[in-house]
Amino acid sequence: MSTAMNFGSKSFKPRAPDKGSFPLDHFGECKSFKETFMKCLRENSFDNSSCRMQSKDYLQCRMDHQLMAKEPLEKLGFKNQMDPPPHSQTHTESQSSS
Amino acid sequence: MIGLSYASVPLYRLYCQVSGLGGTAVAGHDSEQVETMTPVKERIIKVTFNADTHASIQWNFRPQQSEIYVVPGETALAFYRAKNPTDKPIIGISTYNVVPFEAGQYFNKIQCFCFEEQRLNPQEEVDMPVFFYIDPDFDVDPRMARVDTITLSYTFFEAKGGQSLPLPGFSYSSLRTSDKPMTDP
Numbered sequence: 001m002s003t004a005m006n007f008g009s010k011s012f013k014p015r016a017p018d019k020g021s022f023p024l025d026h027f028g029e030c031k032s033f034k035e036t037f038m039k040c041l042r043e044n045s046f047d048n049s050s051c052r053m054q055s056k057d058y059l060q061c062r063m064d065h066q067l068m069a070k071e072p073l074e075k076l077g078f079k080n081q082m083d084p085p086p087h088s089q090t091h092t093e094s095q096s097s098s
Numbered sequence: 099m100i101g102l103s104y105a106s107v108p109l110y111r112l113y114c115q116v117s118g119l120g121g122t123a124v125a126g127h128d129s130e131q132v133e134t135m136t137p138v139k140e141r142i143i144k145v146t147f148n149a150d151t152h153a154s155i156q157w158n159f160r161p162q163q164s165e166i167y168v169v170p171g172e173t174a175l176a177f178y179r180a181k182n183p184t185d186k187p188i189i190g191i192s193t194y195n196v197v198p199f200e201a202g203q204y205f206n207k208i209q210c211f212c213f214e215e216q217r218l219n220p221q222e223e224v225d226m227p228v229f230f231y232i233d234p235d236f237d238v239d240p241r242m243a244r245v246d247t248i249t250l251s252y253t254f255f256e257a258k259g260g261q262s263l264p265l266p267g268f269s270y271s272s273l274r275t276s277d278k279p280m281t282d283p
Contacts, residue, residue, distance in 0.1 A: 014194055017207040018129060021214040024224045034177060034225050038162060047167045048174040049137070055175035059229070068209070075133045076208065077173035077231060 023067050030061040056081050131233075132208065137172035138237045145232075148251035149178055155256035156184050157218065162225070171234035173208065178226040178252060182218035189217045191257040194250060201248045204236040215257050 025031065037054035044050035056078045062068035074082060145168055147161035162177040182188050192212045196202035210228040218224065228250070236242050 013202070014196075014212075015207070016213050017210045019209040021216075022209050022211055022227055022229075024211070024216055024218075024226070026219075026222065026224060028225075031225060034227075037175065038177065041163060041166065045167070046163060046165055049139070049167075049169060049172060052172075055173075058175060058227070075129070076229070077132050077135070079133065 019069065022062070025062070025065075025067055029065045030058055030067065033058040033061045052078065052081050132173065132231065135171040135231070135234050138170045138234055141169055141237045142167050142246070143169065143232060143236075144247045145174070145176070146247060146249045147176060147178070148249060150251060150253040152253060152255045155188065155190050155254050157182055157188060157190055157254055159190075159252075159254050168232060170204070170232040170236045173229060173231045176228045176230075176250075178211070178228070179223065180216075180218060180226055180254070181223035182220060185220045187217055187219050189215050189257045190254040191215050192252050192254045194252045197249045197251075198245060200241050201232075201236070201245050204233040204239070204242070205248060205250070206231055206233055212252065 033054070037051055037058050040051035040054045041047075048055075056073055056076075059068060059076060060073065063070045073079075144165050146165045147163060149160045151157055151159050158181040160179055162179050166174060166176050168174045180190070191214065194207075194210075194212050196205045208229045208231065210230070211226040216226075230250075232248070236245075
Protein backbone atom coordinates (compact mmCIF):
# COMPACT_ATOMS: atom_id res chain seq x y z
CA MET A 1 0.00 0.00 0.00
CA SER A 2 2.93 2.34 0.04
CA THR A 3 2.73 5.03 -2.57
CA ALA A 4 4.50 8.23 -3.31
CA MET A 5 1.49 10.08 -2.00
CA ASN A 6 1.40 8.34 1.34
CA PHE A 7 1.33 10.95 4.05
CA GLY A 8 2.75 8.74 6.71
CA SER A 9 -0.52 7.31 7.91
CA LYS A 10 -3.24 5.58 6.03
CA SER A 11 -4.91 8.00 3.69
CA PHE A 12 -7.69 7.39 1.27
CA LYS A 13 -6.94 7.93 -2.40
CA PRO A 14 -10.03 8.96 -4.28
CA ARG A 15 -10.18 7.92 -7.87
CA ALA A 16 -11.98 9.63 -10.69
CA PRO A 17 -15.04 7.74 -11.93
CA ASP A 18 -14.41 5.44 -14.87
CA LYS A 19 -16.75 7.25 -17.18
CA GLY A 20 -16.46 10.70 -15.73
CA SER A 21 -19.24 12.80 -14.39
CA PHE A 22 -22.96 12.52 -15.07
CA PRO A 23 -24.33 15.72 -16.61
CA LEU A 24 -26.89 17.20 -14.28
CA ASP A 25 -30.51 16.44 -15.12
CA HIS A 26 -31.48 20.09 -14.91
CA PHE A 27 -34.93 19.54 -16.39
CA GLY A 28 -35.76 16.44 -14.38
CA GLU A 29 -36.21 14.40 -17.51
CA CYS A 30 -35.41 11.19 -15.73
CA LYS A 31 -36.88 12.10 -12.40
CA SER A 32 -39.80 9.68 -12.76
CA PHE A 33 -37.41 6.80 -13.36
CA LYS A 34 -35.49 7.84 -10.31
CA GLU A 35 -38.70 7.91 -8.29
CA THR A 36 -39.64 4.45 -9.50
CA PHE A 37 -36.23 3.17 -8.50
CA MET A 38 -36.36 4.80 -5.07
CA LYS A 39 -39.85 3.39 -4.50
CA CYS A 40 -38.56 -0.05 -5.41
CA LEU A 41 -35.72 0.36 -2.92
CA ARG A 42 -38.08 1.39 -0.15
CA GLU A 43 -40.34 -1.57 -0.86
CA ASN A 44 -37.42 -3.99 -0.88
CA SER A 45 -35.55 -2.89 2.22
CA PHE A 46 -33.02 -1.03 0.11
CA ASP A 47 -31.79 -4.19 -1.55
CA ASN A 48 -30.06 -3.15 -4.74
CA SER A 49 -30.35 -6.61 -6.30
CA SER A 50 -34.15 -6.37 -6.22
CA CYS A 51 -34.20 -3.15 -8.17
CA ARG A 52 -31.83 -3.82 -11.01
CA MET A 53 -34.53 -3.39 -13.66
CA GLN A 54 -35.41 0.02 -12.29
CA SER A 55 -31.80 1.15 -12.18
CA LYS A 56 -31.34 -0.09 -15.73
CA ASP A 57 -34.40 1.90 -16.80
CA TYR A 58 -33.04 5.02 -15.18
CA LEU A 59 -29.74 4.74 -16.97
CA GLN A 60 -31.53 4.00 -20.23
CA CYS A 61 -33.52 7.19 -19.72
CA ARG A 62 -30.31 9.13 -19.26
CA MET A 63 -28.94 7.73 -22.47
CA ASP A 64 -32.17 8.56 -24.31
CA HIS A 65 -31.92 12.18 -23.18
CA GLN A 66 -28.22 12.69 -23.84
CA LEU A 67 -27.50 12.66 -20.13
CA MET A 68 -25.19 9.71 -20.41
CA ALA A 69 -22.99 8.30 -23.14
CA LYS A 70 -24.89 5.61 -24.99
CA GLU A 71 -23.53 2.16 -24.69
CA PRO A 72 -24.96 -1.33 -24.40
CA LEU A 73 -26.37 -1.90 -20.95
CA GLU A 74 -24.63 -5.25 -20.82
CA LYS A 75 -21.42 -3.28 -20.51
CA LEU A 76 -22.82 -1.62 -17.39
CA GLY A 77 -23.41 -4.93 -15.67
CA PHE A 78 -27.01 -5.50 -16.75
CA LYS A 79 -26.59 -8.55 -18.91
CA ASN A 80 -29.02 -10.51 -16.76
CA GLN A 81 -31.67 -7.84 -17.09
CA MET A 82 -31.67 -7.64 -20.84
CA ASP A 83 -34.49 -9.19 -22.83
CA PRO A 84 -33.26 -11.61 -25.45
CA PRO A 85 -33.66 -10.12 -28.93
CA PRO A 86 -36.76 -11.30 -30.81
CA HIS A 87 -34.61 -13.04 -33.44
CA SER A 88 -32.69 -14.95 -30.88
CA GLN A 89 -30.06 -16.58 -33.06
CA THR A 90 -27.64 -13.87 -32.00
CA HIS A 91 -28.44 -14.18 -28.34
CA THR A 92 -25.16 -14.97 -26.70
CA GLU A 93 -25.31 -16.82 -23.46
CA SER A 94 -22.35 -15.72 -21.45
CA GLN A 95 -21.26 -18.01 -18.69
CA SER A 96 -23.50 -17.33 -15.72
CA SER A 97 -22.79 -17.47 -12.07
CA SER A 98 -22.60 -20.83 -10.41
CA MET B 99 -13.91 33.19 2.43
CA ILE B 100 -11.82 33.46 -0.70
CA GLY B 101 -9.06 31.57 1.08
CA LEU B 102 -11.40 28.71 1.78
CA SER B 103 -12.33 28.26 -1.84
CA TYR B 104 -8.73 28.61 -2.92
CA ALA B 105 -7.79 25.89 -0.49
CA SER B 106 -9.96 23.55 -2.48
CA VAL B 107 -7.84 24.10 -5.57
CA PRO B 108 -4.66 22.49 -4.28
CA LEU B 109 -6.86 19.85 -2.70
CA TYR B 110 -8.45 19.17 -6.05
CA ARG B 111 -5.06 19.10 -7.73
CA LEU B 112 -3.88 16.60 -5.19
CA TYR B 113 -6.82 14.34 -5.92
CA CYS B 114 -6.27 14.83 -9.64
CA GLN B 115 -2.70 13.75 -9.34
CA VAL B 116 -3.62 10.58 -7.57
CA SER B 117 -6.73 9.83 -9.53
CA GLY B 118 -5.64 10.59 -13.07
CA LEU B 119 -8.60 12.84 -13.79
CA GLY B 120 -9.53 13.71 -17.33
CA GLY B 121 -11.43 10.63 -18.32
CA THR B 122 -8.31 8.62 -18.86
CA ALA B 123 -8.41 5.04 -17.79
CA VAL B 124 -6.91 4.49 -14.41
CA ALA B 125 -4.87 1.37 -14.00
CA GLY B 126 -6.83 -1.32 -12.24
CA HIS B 127 -10.19 -0.22 -13.63
CA ASP B 128 -11.05 -2.62 -16.35
CA SER B 129 -14.25 -1.66 -18.13
CA GLU B 130 -14.45 -5.21 -19.37
CA GLN B 131 -14.67 -6.30 -15.79
CA VAL B 132 -18.05 -4.64 -15.40
CA GLU B 133 -19.44 -6.62 -18.28
CA THR B 134 -18.05 -9.98 -17.24
CA MET B 135 -18.00 -9.89 -13.46
CA THR B 136 -20.30 -12.19 -11.55
CA PRO B 137 -22.17 -11.06 -8.46
CA VAL B 138 -21.08 -12.71 -5.23
CA LYS B 139 -24.63 -13.10 -4.08
CA GLU B 140 -23.94 -14.48 -0.65
CA ARG B 141 -21.76 -11.56 0.42
CA ILE B 142 -24.11 -8.73 1.30
CA ILE B 143 -22.56 -5.39 2.06
CA LYS B 144 -24.32 -2.40 3.47
CA VAL B 145 -23.27 0.85 1.85
CA THR B 146 -24.18 3.93 3.82
CA PHE B 147 -24.16 7.46 2.51
CA ASN B 148 -22.98 10.73 3.98
CA ALA B 149 -23.21 14.17 2.51
CA ASP B 150 -21.27 17.19 3.64
CA THR B 151 -20.90 20.69 2.42
CA HIS B 152 -17.98 22.89 3.13
CA ALA B 153 -18.79 26.11 4.95
CA SER B 154 -18.10 28.01 1.74
CA ILE B 155 -21.02 26.56 -0.18
CA GLN B 156 -24.65 27.29 0.51
CA TRP B 157 -26.14 24.28 -1.21
CA ASN B 158 -28.39 21.89 0.59
CA PHE B 159 -26.90 18.53 -0.18
CA ARG B 160 -28.06 15.20 1.13
CA PRO B 161 -28.30 11.52 0.18
CA GLN B 162 -31.69 10.22 -0.95
CA GLN B 163 -31.16 6.93 0.82
CA SER B 164 -29.29 6.37 4.03
CA GLU B 165 -28.15 2.91 3.01
CA ILE B 166 -28.32 0.36 0.25
CA TYR B 167 -27.45 -3.34 0.31
CA VAL B 168 -25.21 -4.51 -2.48
CA VAL B 169 -23.10 -7.51 -3.34
CA PRO B 170 -19.63 -7.45 -4.89
CA GLY B 171 -19.66 -7.76 -8.65
CA GLU B 172 -23.03 -6.16 -9.16
CA THR B 173 -23.45 -2.58 -10.30
CA ALA B 174 -25.53 -0.37 -8.05
CA LEU B 175 -27.21 2.98 -8.28
CA ALA B 176 -27.74 5.52 -5.52
CA PHE B 177 -28.81 9.13 -5.42
CA TYR B 178 -27.97 12.34 -3.72
CA ARG B 179 -29.90 15.54 -4.05
CA ALA B 180 -28.61 19.08 -4.15
CA LYS B 181 -30.51 22.33 -3.98
CA ASN B 182 -29.34 25.89 -4.36
CA PRO B 183 -31.63 27.85 -2.04
CA THR B 184 -30.06 31.20 -2.84
CA ASP B 185 -30.89 33.72 -5.51
CA LYS B 186 -27.66 33.43 -7.43
CA PRO B 187 -26.06 30.55 -9.33
CA ILE B 188 -23.53 28.56 -7.40
CA ILE B 189 -20.95 26.23 -8.83
CA GLY B 190 -19.89 23.35 -6.68
CA ILE B 191 -17.31 20.67 -6.95
CA SER B 192 -17.16 17.58 -4.86
CA THR B 193 -14.84 14.93 -3.71
CA TYR B 194 -15.53 11.74 -1.88
CA ASN B 195 -14.19 9.47 0.78
CA VAL B 196 -14.72 5.80 1.53
CA VAL B 197 -14.33 4.11 4.87
CA PRO B 198 -12.98 1.74 5.92
CA PHE B 199 -9.84 2.83 4.22
CA GLU B 200 -8.87 -0.62 3.01
CA ALA B 201 -12.24 -1.16 1.37
CA GLY B 202 -11.82 1.98 -0.71
CA GLN B 203 -9.66 0.24 -3.27
CA TYR B 204 -12.54 -2.10 -4.06
CA PHE B 205 -15.07 0.66 -4.37
CA ASN B 206 -15.30 1.50 -8.06
CA LYS B 207 -17.32 4.40 -9.31
CA ILE B 208 -18.41 3.97 -12.87
CA GLN B 209 -20.00 7.37 -13.03
CA CYS B 210 -21.00 10.00 -10.52
CA PHE B 211 -20.99 13.73 -10.06
CA CYS B 212 -17.64 14.28 -8.48
CA PHE B 213 -14.45 16.03 -9.49
CA GLU B 214 -16.16 18.21 -12.08
CA GLU B 215 -17.84 21.52 -11.56
CA GLN B 216 -21.58 21.39 -11.22
CA ARG B 217 -23.64 24.53 -11.57
CA LEU B 218 -26.99 25.01 -9.91
CA ASN B 219 -29.12 27.99 -10.80
CA PRO B 220 -31.05 29.90 -8.14
CA GLN B 221 -33.62 27.67 -6.44
CA GLU B 222 -32.66 24.75 -8.60
CA GLU B 223 -32.76 21.24 -7.20
CA VAL B 224 -31.27 18.21 -8.95
CA ASP B 225 -30.82 14.52 -8.43
CA MET B 226 -27.21 13.41 -8.41
CA PRO B 227 -26.62 9.74 -9.15
CA VAL B 228 -23.72 7.56 -8.22
CA PHE B 229 -23.27 4.40 -10.26
CA PHE B 230 -20.77 2.06 -8.69
CA TYR B 231 -19.81 -1.48 -7.89
CA ILE B 232 -17.70 -3.29 -5.37
CA ASP B 233 -14.97 -5.33 -6.95
CA PRO B 234 -15.63 -9.08 -6.63
CA ASP B 235 -12.09 -9.49 -5.31
CA PHE B 236 -13.36 -7.84 -2.15
CA ASP B 237 -14.87 -11.17 -1.19
CA VAL B 238 -11.57 -13.03 -1.33
CA ASP B 239 -9.41 -10.48 0.44
CA PRO B 240 -8.86 -11.77 3.98
CA ARG B 241 -8.51 -8.19 5.23
CA MET B 242 -12.07 -7.60 4.18
CA ALA B 243 -13.47 -10.67 5.89
CA ARG B 244 -15.07 -8.70 8.69
CA VAL B 245 -16.07 -5.68 6.65
CA ASP B 246 -19.79 -5.62 6.10
CA THR B 247 -20.40 -1.89 5.98
CA ILE B 248 -18.82 0.64 3.68
CA THR B 249 -19.53 4.33 4.02
CA LEU B 250 -19.40 6.68 1.09
CA SER B 251 -19.10 10.36 1.91
CA TYR B 252 -19.28 13.24 -0.54
CA THR B 253 -18.28 16.78 0.28
CA PHE B 254 -19.14 19.75 -1.87
CA PHE B 255 -17.00 22.85 -2.06
CA GLU B 256 -17.80 26.03 -3.85
CA ALA B 257 -15.85 26.58 -7.06
CA LYS B 258 -15.61 30.07 -8.42
CA GLY B 259 -16.96 30.34 -11.97
CA GLY B 260 -14.36 30.58 -14.68
CA GLN B 261 -11.74 29.02 -12.54
CA SER B 262 -9.90 26.48 -14.60
CA LEU B 263 -8.46 23.56 -12.79
CA PRO B 264 -5.48 22.52 -14.84
CA LEU B 265 -4.55 18.92 -15.09
CA PRO B 266 -1.09 18.54 -13.71
CA GLY B 267 1.48 17.68 -16.31
CA PHE B 268 2.71 14.40 -15.05
CA SER B 269 3.13 10.97 -16.44
CA TYR B 270 0.12 8.70 -15.95
CA SER B 271 2.39 5.70 -16.05
CA SER B 272 3.66 6.78 -12.67
CA LEU B 273 0.20 6.10 -11.25
CA ARG B 274 -0.02 2.51 -12.38
CA THR B 275 1.49 0.88 -9.32
CA SER B 276 -0.51 2.93 -6.88
CA ASP B 277 -3.97 2.26 -8.27
CA LYS B 278 -4.05 -1.45 -8.60
CA PRO B 279 -6.03 -3.10 -5.82
CA MET B 280 -3.97 -5.53 -3.88
CA THR B 281 -5.03 -9.03 -4.71
CA ASP B 282 -2.15 -10.92 -3.15
CA PRO B 283 -3.12 -12.61 0.07
